[in-house]
Amino acid sequence: MDIQDFRLHAHSLVDWMADYMENVRDYPVKSQAAPGDVIARLPKHPPENGESFEAIFQDFSDIVMPGITHWQHPSFFAYFPANSSPPSVLGEMLMATLGAQCMSWQTSPAAAELEERVTGWLRDMIGLPRTFTGVIQDTATTATLCSLLTAREKVSAYRINEHGFAGEPVFAVYCSSETHSSIEKDVKIAGLGRENLRKIAVDESFAMRADKLAEAIEQDLSNGIVPLCVVATLGTTGSTAIDPLAEIAAVCARHNIWLHVDAAFAGTALLLPEFRWMSKGIEHADTIVFNAHKWMFTNFDCSLYFVKDPDALIRTFDILPEYLKTQEDSRVNNYRDWGIQLGRRFRALKLWFVIRSYGVSGLQQLLRHHIACARRLAKHIETAPDFELLAPVSTALVCFRYHPVGVDALDELNDLNENLLERLNLTGTIYLTHTKLSGVYTLRMVTAQTGVTQDDVEQAWVLVVGTAREPEASK
Numbered sequence: 001m002d003i004q005d006f007r008l009h010a011h012s013l014v015d016w017m018a019d020y021m022e023n024v025r026d027y028p029v030k031s032q033a034a035p036g037d038v039i040a041r042l043p044k045h046p047p048e049n050g051e052s053f054e055a056i057f058q059d060f061s062d063i064v065m066p067g068i069t070h071w072q073h074p075s076f077f078a079y080f081p082a083n084s085s086p087p088s089v090l091g092e093m094l095m096a097t098l099g100a101q102c103m104s105w106q107t108s109p110a111a112a113e114l115e116e117r118v119t120g121w122l123r124d125m126i127g128l129p130r131t132f133t134g135v136i137q138d139t140a141t142t143a144t145l146c147s148l149l150t151a152r153e154k155v156s157a158y159r160i161n162e163h164g165f166a167g168e169p170v171f172a173v174y175c176s177s178e179t180h181s182s183i184e185k186d187v188k189i190a191g192l193g194r195e196n197l198r199k200i201a202v203d204e205s206f207a208m209r210a211d212k213l214a215e216a217i218e219q220d221l222s223n224g225i226v227p228l229c230v231v232a233t234l235g236t237t238g239s240t241a242i243d244p245l246a247e248i249a250a251v252c253a254r255h256n257i258w259l260h261v262d263a264a265f266a267g268t269a270l271l272l273p274e275f276r277w278m279s280k281g282i283e284h285a286d287t288i289v290f291n292a293h294k295w296m297f298t299n300f301d302c303s304l305y306f307v308k309d310p311d312a313l314i315r316t317f318d319i320l321p322e323y324l325k326t327q328e329d330s331r332v333n334n335y336r337d338w339g340i341q342l343g344r345r346f347r348a349l350k351l352w353f354v355i356r357s358y359g360v361s362g363l364q365q366l367l368r369h370h371i372a373c374a375r376r377l378a379k380h381i382e383t384a385p386d387f388e389l390l391a392p393v394s395t396a397l398v399c400f401r402y403h404p405v406g407v408d409a410l411d412e413l414n415d416l417n418e419n420l421l422e423r424l425n426l427t428g429t430i431y432l433t434h435t436k437l438s439g440v441y442t443l444r445m446v447t448a449q450t451g452v453t454q455d456d457v458e459q460a461w462v463l464v465v466g467t468a469r470e471p472e473a474s475k
């Protein structure tokens with residue numbers, strides 16, 4: 001493809017992109033493809049000779065698009081969103097065009113310095129003290145792994161990096177039973193052993209019980225096990241429960257234990273002063289992660305990772321072969337040493353575009369709108385005689401189930417709601433997912449999509465009610 005062709009196709013693609021953003025409602029939210037549908041239409045062998053862009057794009061339309069679940073659809077209420085926005089996409093286009101690999105300051109000074117500035121903005125925007133320094137990671141899973149590894153090295157005086165685990169004590173990590181699965185994955189990868197992850201009991205709002213945490217730590221200490229790290233969650237994935245950070249931080253302080261805060265989704269709400277109650281005690285954390293790629297209109301991937309002790313982070317990860325040495329090393333941030341991989345994308349660019357394009361107040365306005373949508377939906381559920389809320393609505397996730405009068409057996413209600421979810425998603429009009437809260441099959445509806453309107457939520461609710469109340473025969 002020569003530059004002239006590129007220009008032509010790029011213009012038509014931008015038109016396609018704008019049309020897509022405008023008309024995304026016309027697609028079924030959840031892809032209706034069956035397993036194997038897409039691969040069956042893809043040739044077993046790559047083309048020997050180059051093909052025209054028209055042919056490639058035709059197959060994108062015919063083969064790829066039907067297999068896409070439309071995450072930017074306003075009626076995407078599933079999981080947590082990975083919401084995006086026009087300025088973010090524009091930033092991503094420029095990133096791809098520059099194709100810069102931003103491992104060191106020298107490999108693109110603007111990338112390093114923009115990252116330093118934008119993460120500083122974000123720190124201030126979510127009300128973190130200036131004692132924290134930010135860096136962008138790909139995902140929360142990676143940021144949490146960085147935190148565990150840094151804790152591991154700090155506690156072992158950097159011995160494990162040098163010698164491995166031989167002669168080291170057993171280390172324990174603590175989280176709640178509602179903690180995201182990435183913590184368990186990270187504990188495995190960090191070599192700490194899944195059996196040393198303590199899943200602490202939660203209270204009736206699904207938040208970690210600090211008293212149970214203290215008990216588990218005491219028990220480990222009396223068994224000669226070294227408490228390494230506590231992971232507190234602000235906004236669990238199941239129900240956006242808020243772990244009591246100040247109480248947890250007090251337990252950590254008593255025993256000098258590393259505290260990591262996973263605020264992957266709900267961290268965005270800290271842009272709102274009225275949500276700062278959630279982060280009371282956060283100044284005692286060692287590390288914090290939240291995903292701009294979930295609820296801050298920055299397309300995947302972009303995770304903000306804040307650390308109190310960047311030297312410990314860098315000491316855990318740095319490596320300096322001759323071919324990476326530069327003259328500026330002592331005066332600049334070489335972000336390759338602030339995380340796992342060497343090569344880095346220029347993620348700060350799209351984040352900068354998003355923050356500047358919306359402004360802090362523009363972002364706050366959208367977040368407040370999403371939270372209002374969730375609260376209104378919760379009101380509907382509370383007042384419907386045959387629906388019930390299953391968890392407090394802390395930010396923009398509503399957990400509920402259908403509970404018709406006279407049906408009270410757990411299994412029967414679980415089956416009823418599982419079946420309801422399947423029928424709702426088959427409509428293609430909305431997309432919800434589920435979780436289990438204390439064994440109860442729970443429908444989750446997240447109202448945090450960039451373009452979601454009050455009307456979208458109202459219509460979804462009407463569909464949920466109508467589908468639930470349909471007579472059995474028409475299922």
Ligand SMILES: *Cc1c(COP(=O)(O)O)cnc(C)c1O
Nearest residue numbers: 139140141180182237262264265
């Ligand atoms: C989504 C989520 C994660 C994982 O996020 P990734 O960026 O996909 O790794 C971790 N913790 C919580 C609480 C989450 O909601």
